[in-house]
Amino acid sequence: MSQAEAAFGAGGKKSPAPILKVDSVSKRFGSLVAVRDVSLAVDRGELRAIIGPNGAGKTTFFNLLSGFFPPTSGRIAFEGRDVTTISAHRRVRLGMARTFQITEIFPELSVQDNLRIGAEIAAGYALRAWINRAERTAVQRRVDELLDLAGLAAKAKRLVGELAHGDQRVVEIATALTLQPRLLLLDEPTAGMGDQETYAMTKLIRQLHRRGDLAIILIEHDMRVVFHLADMVSVLDQGKLLAEGAPAAIAANAAVQAAYLGEAA
Amino acid sequence: MSAGAAKLIALTAVWALLAAAPFWAPLVGGYTALGARVLVLALAAMSVNFLLGFAGVLSFGHAAYFGLGAYGAGFALKFLAPSTPLSLLCGTLLGGIAGALLGLLIVRRRGVYFAMVTIAFGQVLYYIAFQWSSLTGGDDGLRGFARQPLDLGFAKIDILGDETAFYYFVLLCFALVVAVMGFILRSPFGRAMIAIRENERRARFLGLAVERHIWIAFTLSCFFAGFAGALYALVNNFADPRGLHYSQSGDFVMMAVMGGMRNFWGPLLGAAVFVVVQDYLSSVTVNWMSFIGLLFVLVVLFFPRGLLGFIRRRAPA
Numbered sequence: 367m368s369q370a371e372a373a374f375g376a377g378g379k380k381s382p383a384p385i386l387k388v389d390s391v392s393k394r395f396g397s398l399v400a401v402r403d404v405s406l407a408v409d410r411g412e413l414r415a416i417i418g419p420n421g422a423g424k425t426t427f428f429n430l431l432s433g434f435f436p437p438t439s440g441r442i443a444f445e446g447r448d449v450t451t452i453s454a455h456r457r458v459r460l461g462m463a464r465t466f467q468i469t470e471i472f473p474e475l476s477v478q479d480n481l482r483i484g485a486e487i488a489a490g491y492a493l494r495a496w497i498n499r500a501e502r503t504a505v506q507r508r509v510d511e512l513l514d515l516a517g518l519a520a521k522a523k524r525l526v527g528e529l530a531h532g533d534q535r536v537v538e539i540a541t542a543l544t545l546q547p548r549l550l551l552l553d554e555p556t557a558g559m560g561d562q563e564t565y566a567m568t569k570l571i572r573q574l575h576r577r578g579d580l581a582i583i584l585i586e587h588d589m590r591v592v593f594h595l596a597d598m599v600s601v602l603d604q605g606k607l608l609a610e611g612a613p614a615a616i617a618a619n620a621a622v623q624a625a626y627l628g629e630a631a
Numbered sequence: 632m633s634a635g636a637a638k639l640i641a642l643t644a645v646w647a648l649l650a651a652a653p654f655w656a657p658l659v660g661g662y663t664a665l666g667a668r669v670l671v672l673a674l675a676a677m678s679v680n681f682l683l684g685f686a687g688v689l690s691f692g693h694a695a696y697f698g699l700g701a702y703g704a705g706f707a708l709k710f711l712a713p714s715t716p717l718s719l720l721c722g723t724l725l726g727g728i729a730g731a732l733l734g735l736l737i738v739r740r741r742g743v744y745f746a747m748v749t750i751a752f753g754q755v756l757y758y759i760a761f762q763w764s765s766l767t768g769g770d771d772g773l774r775g776f777a778r779q780p781l782d783l784g785f786a787k788i789d790i791l792g793d794e795t796a797f798y799y800f801v802l803l804c805f806a807l808v809v810a811v812m813g814f815i816l817r818s819p820f821g822r823a824m825i826a827i828r829e830n831e832r833r834a835r836f837l838g839l840a841v842e843r844h845i846w847i848a849f850t851l852s853c854f855f856a857g858f859a860g861a862l863y864a865l866v867n868n869f870a871d872p873r874g875l876h877y878s879q880s881g882d883f884v885m886m887a888v889m890g891g892m893r894n895f896w897g898p899l900l901g902a903a904v905f906v907v908v909q910d911y912l913s914s915v916t917v918n919w920m921s922f923i924g925l926l927f928v929l930v931v932l933f934f935p936r937g938l939l940g941f942i943r944r945r946a947p948a
Contacts, residue, residue: 458838
C-alpha cells in the first residue's frame, strides 16, 4: 500500500488526482503481447474513449482494468489505491463497474429482478437470508430509480431475454449502475445497434455522464459516437498506445490515420 | 393474483395429499413405509436440486453426504445415546461438515470438473465404509440400532412400532427442512444463487464473491443431504455403504431432473415416481432399473422441464 502511494502520488488529494492511473501495463499470452506497456490516467468525471483497429488489445486492456485477469507487468491504481492484484468482484465493490462486448445479463429474469439482484449485492445483502421491510423498500427504491433513469420502467416486468438487443444493452448498463460506481467501463456499448438505438444509447451515456461524478471509459468503433461523447481519446494499435488527445487532435493525427488506413488496405 | 391463488391451491393440495397418505396409500396398493421412503429420498433429491436447479452447480456425489448422514445417525444411536433427535443432529453434522470441507477444495471447479471431483470424493468414502468392517459393518452395513420413541416430556410417541406415527414424524422433518430451503431461496442469498446460475460472469461483475457463495450454497445443500441420510437410517434402522455410492448420487440427480429441476417441488414428484415404480417393478423383474432408465430418457426427450414443468405448462393460468 505504501509502495503504491509512493508510486502514484498520494499527496494530491486536492489537485484533480486521476481516478484511474495505469502505469506501463502489459499482458502476454504465451508469445503474443496483447497489451504492451500502456500508461494512462483518467480524471474524475472524465469521459474517455478507447479506439483502435480490430485486435489492437482494447478488450484485453479492459479485462486488465476490471480484474478479469492480472497484468503480466505494470500497475493499476483506482482512486489512489493499488488494485493490480485485487480480484474482479472486489474492484467492483470499490466502485469500478463494467459491461461486456457480448451482453452479460440474467436472461431468464425480469428487468426489475436483474436490477434487484444488483442492488441487493451492492447493499451487501448477498449473504443475508432475511431483509426487513425498510431494507426491502430501499432496494425497491433504488431499482425504481434506475428503471426511470434508463427508461425501462414500462418494461420492468418483462424477461430480459425477450427484449430487443438495444434494450438488453441498456439493462446491462443499468445493472452495472446498481453499484453506484465512480468509474464505468463500457465495452462497445453500441455494438450491433441500428442508427436509432445508437442515438438513444449515446444520449443515455451522455446523460449518465452529466449526472454527476461518474468517469466513463468506453471502447467504441462508431466514430460518430466517439466524437460526440468523448472528452479525451486514446488510440491503441497492436497493443501499444499510439496516440492520446482531444477528439479533434486525434482526428488530425497522421499516425492514427495510418493505423486505420493500414487496416483498411 | 390468480396465478398466486393457483399456486396456493396447488401447495395446499400437495400438503393435503402428503398428510393424508397413510389413509389413501393402502387403497392404491401402497403402504405407509413407502411414503416415508418417498419423503426422505425427495428431501435428498431436493438438496441436490437446491444446488443444481438454483445455483446451476451439479454435484454428482451427494450420496456421500447422504450416506455419511446415515452412518452418523447409526453411530449416534449405537454408540452415543438412544435418542432419535440426537441421531438426526449427528448425521446432519457429519454430512454437512464433510461437505463444507470438500467444498473448500472444489468451489473453483466448474461443470464437469466439479461433478467429477464430487463423484471421486463420494467413491473414496464408499470404499472406506466398505472396507472398514469393524466400524461400519462393511458390505453387510451398519446394524444393531433402531430409532427411539420420541420423548416430548409430557408424552412418549412410539415411532418404532407405529408406522403411521413414524410417517408423520418424517413428514414433520420434511416440512421443516423444505421450509428452510424455501426461505433461503426467496432471500437475497437465494437470489444471488440464481444470479450465479443465470450468468456467473455478470454476478461476479456485480461484486458478488461467487466462489464463497457457491461454497456456502454447497455446504447448506450437504447439510440438507446429511439430514435426509440420517432420516433414511431411521427409516431402515440400517446404514449401508451403497448409500454412499455414486449410483445413489445418480438416482438423486435423476429424481431431480425427471421431476423438474427448475421447480422447487420437481424433485418430490421425481422421487415419488422413482420410488413407486421401483417398488412395483422390483417385485416383477430384477431389471427394474432399465424401465426407470427408459422413463428417464422419455421424460428428458419429451418434457425437458421435467414432469412438473410439463404439468405446469398444461395447467390453465
